[in-house]
Amino acid sequence: MDGFKKRLSESVQLRLSVSLSLAILIVAVLAGVFAFVSAFDEALEMQDNTLHQVAVLFERQQMTLAYPRSEGEIAGDDEESRVIVQYLGDGSHVPANIEAGGPLPLPATLADGLSTLTVAGEPFRVLVRTLGNGKRIAVAQETGIRDKDARESAWRGLLPFLILFPVLLLVVADLLRKLFRPIAVLAAEIDQRGEQELHAIDDKHVPAEVRPFVLAINRLLGRVAQSMDGQRRFVADAAHELRSPLTALSLQAERLAAAEMSGLARERLFALRRGIERGKSLIEQLLALATAQANATPSSAPVSVYAVYRRVLEDLLPLAELKQIDIGVEGAEDVHLALSEIDLLALVRNLVDNAIRYTPVGGRVDLSVSREQGGALLQIKDSGPGIAVEERERVFDPFYRSLGSQAVGSGLGLSIVKAIAERTGARIRLAYCDEAEQHGLYVSLWWPLATA
Amino acid sequence: MRILLVEDDPMIGEAIQGALKDASYAADWVNNGATALTALDTQHYDLVLLDLGLPGKDGLQVLGCIRARGNGVPLLIITARDSLDDRLHGLDGGADDYLLKPFDMAELLARMRAVLRRKGGAALSLLSNGVVSLDLISKQASTGEIPETQLSSREFALLQALLIRPGAILSRSDLEDRIYGWGNEVESNAVEFLIHGLRRKLGSHVIKNVRGMGWMVSKNA
Numbered sequence: 001m002d003g004f005k006k007r008l009s010e011s012v013q014l015r016l017s018v019s020l021s022l023a024i025l026i027v028a029v030l031a032g033v034f035a036f037v038s039a040f041d042e043a044l045e046m047q048d049n050t051l052h053q054v055a056v057l058f059e060r061q062q063m064t065l066a067y068p069r070s071e072g073e074i075a076g077d078d079e080e081s082r083v084i085v086q087y088l089g090d091g092s093h094v095p096a097n098i099e100a101g102g103p104l105p106l107p108a109t110l111a112d113g114l115s116t117l118t119v120a121g122e123p124f125r126v127l128v129r130t131l132g133n134g135k136r137i138a139v140a141q142e143t144g145i146r147d148k149d150a151r152e153s154a155w156r157g158l159l160p161f162l163i164l165f166p167v168l169l170l171v172v173a174d175l176l177r178k179l180f181r182p183i184a185v186l187a188a189e190i191d192q193r194g195e196q197e198l199h200a201i202d203d204k205h206v207p208a209e210v211r212p213f214v215l216a217i218n219r220l221l222g223r224v225a226q227s228m229d230g231q232r233r234f235v236a237d238a239a240h241e242l243r244s245p246l247t248a249l250s251l252q253a254e255r256l257a258a259a260e261m262s263g264l265a266r267e268r269l270f271a272l273r274r275g276i277e278r279g280k281s282l283i284e285q286l287l288a289l290a291t292a293q294a295n296a297t298p299s300s301a302p303v304s305v306y307a308v309y310r311r312v313l314e315d316l317l318p319l320a321e322l323k324q325i326d327i328g329v330e331g332a333e334d335v336h337l338a339l340s341e342i343d344l345l346a347l348v349r350n351l352v353d354n355a356i357r358y359t360p361v362g363g364r365v366d367l368s369v370s371r372e373q374g375g376a377l378l379q380i381k382d383s384g385p386g387i388a389v390e391e392r393e394r395v396f397d398p399f400y401r402s403l404g405s406q407a408v409g410s411g412l413g414l415s416i417v418k419a420i421a422e423r424t425g426a427r428i429r430l431a432y433c434d435e436a437e438q439h440g441l442y443v444s445l446w447w448p449l450a451t452a
Numbered sequence: 453m454r455i456l457l458v459e460d461d462p463m464i465g466e467a468i469q470g471a472l473k474d475a476s477y478a479a480d481w482v483n484n485g486a487t488a489l490t491a492l493d494t495q496h497y498d499l500v501l502l503d504l505g506l507p508g509k510d511g512l513q514v515l516g517c518i519r520a521r522g523n524g525v526p527l528l529i530i531t532a533r534d535s536l537d538d539r540l541h542g543l544d545g546g547a548d549d550y551l552l553k554p555f556d557m558a559e560l561l562a563r564m565r566a567v568l569r570r571k572g573g574a575a576l577s578l579l580s581n582g583v584v585s586l587d588l589i590s591k592q593a594s595t596g597e598i599p600e601t602q603l604s605s606r607e608f609a610l611l612q613a614l615l616i617r618p619g620a621i622l623s624r625s626d627l628e629d630r631i632y633g634w635g636n637e638v639e640s641n642a643v644e645f646l647i648h649g650l651r652r653k654l655g656s657h658v659i660k661n662v663r664g665m666g667w668m669v670s671k672n673a
Contacts, residue, residue, distance in 0.1 A: 243532040247554040248463030254557045255471050280554045287534065310621050313662055317619075318670070321660075328663020342536075367664075 032161045039157035043150035051127040088136040198225035236290035285410035292419035302336035305369040330368040335376040350413040358384035378445040456497040457481045458488040471557040485509030504531040519546040526571040581618035619671030
């Protein structure tokens with residue numbers, strides 16, 4: 001019950017449904033009671049009128065009375081609905097069977113007009129009238145049948161309400177659902193968006209009451225996009241600005257290497273230059289990440305995955321040779337992807353670079369591409385330690401580094417990969433090459449291919 | 453060789469000028485576009501190194517002025533601007549090459565040599581990647597350990613194809629295209645056979661195999 005109360009206070013739709021239903025119920029009950037009572041009264045009044053008319057008819061036609069004595073039944077006679085006409089005093093001295101239609105034993109003192117009496121254990125409605133000749137007649141009918149008729153007609157008056165009430169409830173429920181559907185659709189649309197999709201919400205099909213809300217969200221989205229943009233630009237600008245001093249530093253260190261120096265100094269210079277190299281690659285990776293996260297890279301002609309693999313291998317082969325890693329491409333199939341070449345290059349380069357970095361000396365790195373399930377499947381496997389299941393989400397965070405890893409990297413490679421994969425609609429999956437041994441990283445990327 | 457260095461960053465300018473002197477070039481260093489144009493009017497240079505982010509007159513404008521005056525001096529852009537547009541503007545504007553900061557001096561010197569060679573139109577008679585050299589006239593190859601060795605014409609064609617761009621991976625079909633002319637029937641395993649022969653003559657480290665991709669000679673040995 002508490003849950004329902006909570007939902008009631010939270011959901012406008014539920015609140016509207018419940019309060020409208022209650023209002024309809026109350027109105028229907030009130031209207032029903034009123035209709036019932038008035039129909040009942042009306043019916044009774046009609047029947048009283050009938051008694052009056054019988055009395056008037058009796059006087060106008062100057063009828064005389066002869067009470068039935070025989071036991072024989074008249075067709076159509078019904079004791080219960082029977083109208084009895086008699087002289088007021090007759091009941092006490094005319095011996096007759098009431099069941100057979102004889103006069104009722106009514107008190108002679110009864111005043112003119114309508115009254116309800118109990119005669120011989122049965123309630124009767126009696127009209128007493130004094131005729132022109134001074135005689136008084138009584139017109140009577142059992143109240144049982146009168147009430148039954150009145151009730152029946154009253155129930156008939158109530159029937160429309162009984163049918164209309166559930167119909168009205170259904171109509172209200174349906175109407176509310178329809179009215180709230182645009183909001184549900186809107187929520188679903190916003191829910192499905194990626195991190196980068198900060199364009200304004202379409203407010204054309206939104207109800208006027210919700211529009212200010214949508215406009216406010218749009219303004220917020222705009223501000224968020226602006227601030228994200230600013231942040232991205234700042235990273236790019238900062239990395240950019242760092243290039244010049246680092247170039248100077250690196251050039252000076254390079255010149256220093258040509259100078260005469262002791263073995264110790266040379267060793268230290270070597271360490272210094274390695275540090276400078278790291279700084280350089282960090283700056284390049286920061287810039288690459290900023291580029292990968294920016295939205296606009298126009299996709300041109302389909303790019304060959306095989307050609308991209310070749311370019312990346314050409315660049316990274318020296319690194320692999322240094323660690324005596326057997327790197328190569330499996331399978332001879334080539335697939336063309338509708339991606340910008342720069343994106344695909346950055347993506348593959350970072351994955352292969354990672355694979356080489358984390359694979360021990362003498363290891364193996366395999367690249368492949370194939371068509372699978374109506375899409376292009378890129379696979380990169382290495383014989384390194386792999387990534388533990390619980391780390392697989394976090395490794396995509398910038399600057400995240402696996403625990404106990406010796407490799408020196410910028411910590412941005414997989415963030416760049418993820419940014420490009422997300423922007424180009426790729427599904428990315430990390431696994432072990434050997435699930436049983438929990439060894440070797442297996443990265444797969446899948447793009448749907450346009451069916452052409 | 454006289455080089456004009458246009459660079460506004462004092463640290464980078466000083467380092468490059470010093471390194472150029474170490475490499476036996478005569479290097480003049482100016483730090484803005486207007487001075488650079490004046491220097492070019494009064495002095496003959498064999499090569500210009502131009503930074504794009506200059507105060508006052510932007511590097512691309514300076515480049516435009518140089519080319520507008522009909523000065524065809526070899527010109528290499530060194531810059532921190534890495535967008536594709538900047539690169540295209542630079543190359544379309546008449547630059548001979550484009551080098552991105554941060555760079556190694558060794559690379560700058562190599563690029564300078566390449567530009568000078570291209571611009572000089574000197575016919576190359578020798579291809580080399582530092583490991584293996586190929587004489588294009590005598591069709592002889594040599595390495596540090598192995599003196600001039602005569603190659604067959606197909607071995608020569610294959611090694612030449614690899615040495616034109618050291619570091620580039622050529623697939624079997626790339627190499628077959630280079631070795632065989634139109635209409636020549638390609639024998640199966642011909643490429644492997646030729647590479648085997650070359651390795652026997654010059655040493656197995658000369659040509660590297662990249663699994664699933666092809667073959668290459670290394671770039672910087």
